[in-house]
Amino acid sequence: MGAAGATDEGQGARVAVRCTDCGGAAVRSLGQFLMHGRELWWDAERHCPQCGAACCENSGPEAAPQDVREALLTTHGPARLRLAGPLTDPVAALRALRESSGIPISQARELLDGLRDFGLSGTAVEMARWRTLLAERGVTAEVTDGFGRAYRYVGPPELRAGVDGPGGQPARTPGEFATWVADRTAEELAEPFTFVVDLGGALRLAPRRSEHVACAGGELVMSAGEIGFHRSRDGWEVETVSNHSTGYCPDTASWPAVTAALTRIGLPHPGAFTHAMVFRRCPRCDRCNLVREEHYACAFCDTDLPERWNIDGAAQL
Template identity: 75%
Template sequence: MTVTEQGVRMAVRCGDCGGTAVRSVGQFLMHGRDLWWDAERSCPHCDAYLCEHSGPEAIPADVREALLTAHGPARLRLAGPLTDPVAALRALREGTSAPLQEARALLAELRDFGLSGTAAEMAYWKALLAGRGVAAEVADGFGRAYRYVGPPELRGAGGPGGQPVRTADEFTAWVAARTAEELAEPFTFVVDLGGALRLAPRRSEHVACAGGDVVLSAGEIGFRRSAGDRADGGGREVPGGWEVGTVSNHSTGYCPDTASWPAVAAALARIGLPHPDAFTYAAVFRRCPRCAGCNLVREEHYACALCDADLPERWNVDPADLGA
C-alpha cells in the first residue's frame, strides 16, 4: 500500500439553507512527513462553501471514524528484525509525545503484531521510523472497520469495557478468573482496530466492550474444553486445553458484515485458540433503503420488517462515503 492521502464525502445539514450539503474530509502527509487533516463543506442548493479546517492538529474522532469506515484500516509492520529498539522507541515517542511506558507498549505491539490506523497515519509512522533507521512496511488490514450504529444513548451509558486478550498467556489468565457459570454462556466480544480480541460479560453492550471505538468485528463467542492439552494447526500448544465452541457476528450495535470473519479468525489464531472455519451463526444485517430501519435478515427473507420493502443483497448498514 502506497496511499498517503484518503478522503470521505459525507452528507450533512447546510447551516445556511437547511438543505443537504456535502462535507469532504481528508487526511494526508504534508511534505511526506507531517500528518495533516482538512475539511470543507459545500451546498449544491445555495452554493454556500466553507473551508472548515486544514492543519496538523489532532484529527477529530468522527472524521477518523469516517475514514476508517470508508477505507478500512492499514497495518504497519517491521520490514525485518529490529536491531535498534531504542531508535524505534524514540520514533514512537516523537510521534505521540507519549510517556515512556505507553511508547514501550506501542513498540511491543509493533514488534509482535503491528500497528493499525488510517493509511495516512501508518505512512506517518513509517516515515518517523525510517528517520531513525528502522524499516517498516504498510499493508492492508483485515477488511473494513465498523463504527457504532446503535442507539446513541447506549454509547455513553457506560458498562464493563472489554479485556484485551492477545496471547495464550493472557487467555489462560482470563479464563482462570471466570466461574463455571460464566463459562457456560457465550461472552460479548469485539476485535479492536489493532486486531486484538476484547472480551466482556455476555450482556455487556458491544460499544462499551470496544470503549466506543470502531471495530473490525463484534458478536458473541463461547469457549469449551477440548479433549485435552494438544497442539493447534500451527503446532502451538492450545491454551489450557480450551477452544472456541460458538462464535457469531450478532451485534446490533455495530451490525458487522459476515465478511468480518477473517479479522476474528486472525485474532483467535494470534492467541492460539482452535476455532471453527466460519461464524457458527452468521447474522445478516441490512438497512432498508425506504425507511432506513436496520434489519436482521432471517431465513434469507430480504424484506424490511418495518415497511416490507425489498432489502439489498449486499451489506449497506453504514455507507460512510457518498461515493460508495
C-alpha cells in the same frame, strides 16, 4: 483536496450531512495527507448539490479530529504498521515513537511492544508517517492493509454516553487468554461471551449480557458478536461465534478480523461464523433489519432491502 507540497500519501472519505443553507442532503469531503513526507495534515470541505452552497470548513497541520479519523477508518479500514525485519535497535524505535507522538515513555513502550508483536494500527496516512520516522532512526517497517473496514457504534446514543472504562478484557496472546479463562467459573463458560475485535486486532471479552459498546470502550471495532468456548482433550477451542451485535451490526465480511484475532492467540475455530447475521438498513424508514432466510424486505414497511451492507449509511457515499 490537499495542499502544495503534499506527497502521494493521502486518503479521503465522503459522508452525508445536512446542508446548513437549504436543509437538503449535502456531502462532506474529508482528507488526511502528509506534507513534506512527515507532517500530518487534514482538511474538510462541504458541498450541497441541491443549492450549490460550498465551503472549506477547516484544515491544519495536526492530527485529524475524531470524526475525520472515524470516517477514514470506516471507509477504508485501519492500516497495519509491521516490522519488516529484526528489531536490532529498540531504543531508536522507542525514541521515534515517542517523539512522533509526544507521549510519555510508558505509552511509547506499549506502542513498541505492539510494533514487535502484531503491529500498530491507524489510518494509512498515520502509519505512513510512523514508517518514515522509524526509517530515519534506522528501523525498517512496512504498511499493510488491515482486515477490512471498521465499524462505528450505531445503537442508542445513551448507551455509548454511559461507557466508562477501558472496555472488555483483551486477549492478545495465548497467555492473556489462559489467564482470562482461568478466572471464569464453569457456569460462566457454559454460555457465550460478548466479544469485539478492536482496531489493534485484539479480541476483547466481556460477560454475555454486556453491551458491545462497553466491551469496546466506545471505540470503533473490526467485528463484534458472541463467542462460546469448549475445552477439548487438546485444550480450549472456539465452539460457536457470531456477528450478533445490534450495537455495531457488523457485516459477515468482518470474519477475517475475527479469524486473525483467534489465530493470534492460538485458538482453533470453526473457520466462519457459526451464526451469521445479515444486517440491513431500510432506505425508506431508516430502521435496522435482521434479514432472515434471505428475505430482503423491511420488517417494518416491506420496502426492498439492498444486497450490500448499508447500516452506516454516511460511510457509503
